Amino acid sequence: MRDPMHSWRVRRLGLATVVAVAAVTGIAAVALPAEAATTAAVTVNAEQDLATFPATGIGMNVAVYAGAMNGPDIPGLLKNAGVGLVRYPGGGYGDGYHWETHTVEGGYVAPNTDFDTFMGTVRSAGAQPIIIANYGSGTPEEAAGWVRYANVTKGYGAKYWEIGNEVYGNGLYGATWETDKHDSKTATTYATNLLSYATAMKAVDPTIKIGAVLTTPGSWPDGIVGTGDTMDWNNTVMSIAGKSIDFVVVHHYPYATSQAELLSRPQTEIPGMASTLKSLINQYAGGRDVGIAVTEASSLYYKNTSPSGLFAPDEYLTWLENGAFTLDWWNLHNGTDCSKITTVEGATDYDDGGMLSSGASCEPPLNTPFAPYYGTQMITKLAAAGDTLVSAASSSALVTAHAARRPNGDVSVMLINKDPANDATVNLSYAGFTPSSAIPTTYTYLKNGTSIGTATAGSAGLQTIPAYSIVVVQLHAGSGGSTSSSPSTSPTASPSPSSGTATCAVKYTKNEWQGGLVADVAITNTGSTVVNGWTLAFTFPGDTKVSNAWNATVQQTGAAVTATSVTYNTTIAVGGTVSFGFQGTWATNDANPTSFTLNGRSC
Secondary structure, three states, rough: OOOOEEOOOOOOOOOOHHHHOOOOOOOOOOOOOOOEEEEEEEEEEEEEEEEEEOOOOOOEEEEOOHHHHHHHOHHHHHHHHHOOEEOOHHHHHHOEEEEOOOOOOOEEOOOOOOOHHHHHHHHHHHOOHHHHHHHHOOHHHHHHHHHHHHHHHOOOOOOOEEOOOOOOHHHOOEEEEEOOOOOOOHHHHHHHHHHHHHHHHHOOOOOOOEEEEEEOOOOOEEEEEEEEOOHHHHHHHHHOOOOOOOEEEEEEEEOOOHHHHHHHHHHHHHHHHHHHHHHHHHHHHHOOOEEEEEEEEEOOOOOOOOHHHHHHHHHHHHHHHHOOEEEEEEOOOOOOOHHHHEEEOOOOEEEOOOOOOOOOOOOOOOOOOOHHHHHHOOOOHHOOOOOOEOOOEEOOOOOOEEEOOOOOEEEEEEEEEOOOOOOEEEEEEOOOOOEOOOOOOEEEEOHHHHHHHHOOOOOEEEEEEEOOEEEEEEEOOOEEOOOOOOOOOOOOOOOOOOOOOOOOEEEEEEEEEOOEEEEEEEEEEOOOOOEEEEEEEEEEEOOOEEEEEEEEEEEEOOEEEEEOOOOOHHHHHOOEEEEEEEEEEEEOOOOOOOOEOOOOOOO
């Protein structure tokens, strides 16, 4: 993690290289030489399933030293980026954090960052928490007490708990950045104690999931046998605890010496890392379903500018395609040293490891999104929870493709142009899917952009991707349909057969708990004309009451609700979708609405 307790990490390299890399504070922006326009052939195989897109897929770290983590704008920013899992209390701080006193041994804790306030933010965003139980200076009893408070006393339903953070950085292998007050620092000691944590915590709530810290395959200190152990860290931990854990935890901070090298890392590193982790699970977990959680990842270079904007969605999606159930970006807010400002591809890079500005004197205003935020937000245009990630292959190393199949058989394709100087002409072909002949809806994040644009552009078979940009192409099935589809997991209102300026489909998805809920409402224009200004009306069958909303102006009279567009989402393109969300309360019945009208016409 890039925080006050851990200032560097390196891949496993020769000693001289390690020393050199450890001394580096940044690397120069290196652009690819200008070349002829890039051409790529992308093949999407809608029949080759890679993974189901999980609700927890897009994750985010927050840290209790960042006072802005629970600000009023944060739930909406998390929601708009598709964040479904939020990690607390912040990397290495996890091994010094005592939840009852809200203190960190040797660390600063900002006001308004306590656990209950954090949970309020997470719930408002419609997300779940993933919590670091204090291994370094805590006890199994302290961790069990946290589970009891979270899930029994408060009813938060906190499911994911990892035991410690980067515990292998406790000095066992010579480098010490992680707090660990145990007399023995071996992997054997960690694994043995992990079992005690799991037993104590699951005695309180047997439904929780326990995660074990592993070293990242191929990265230091993977493969090194520490003093007092007979095998390396991963084999030791898994041989002792593999049958008692629910997921393994790794971090991924790829080393790079240029923009091009950074942008190649998801494809060159992640498949091999994931394969190694799956082999360890298969060897030691006794046939149990043990997941993979990448609870920290980001770029250590060009942090706020276009290279990281392209890297972020590629990093997320490649890990998810290879079996991870979450990737949690480091960090939401991180801070910066204003002396390290550089210029990358014509934009200012503040060397801030956060997706949002921390509001330092040299930075844009607090919570201003940086490029990785927009890159991550582009994933929401590609896929939602329950969609299926499918195979997409590119003929060019300068164009990366990802694809997803919707429950209704529609397909979306993300195209990332890694050439900083030239547009890319992309020819697309499909297996197991026949696209409509209509001009598709596209979403574009341009180099150095500060928003995501939408248009109807190109065709299902040909798209032009601007230099250093990301385009998502949303495709409806044509007359040939899709030979691979899966049942819908959410209630969807059918389009009205009646004539009019717009027909629509509404997808209502909620995350509920006793007495409360957060809902997301997605409106798709299935008609033949653009919707300019919209009001959606529906009625709650039960006693749900809306308490606050985002991305729409919501009013409620009795059980009747109207949601009206705001200035930045008044238009719904043909085939396009807009979403809004709200938080609500209920007493006896929070049943979903069964019918919707858009501008007075039934969906």
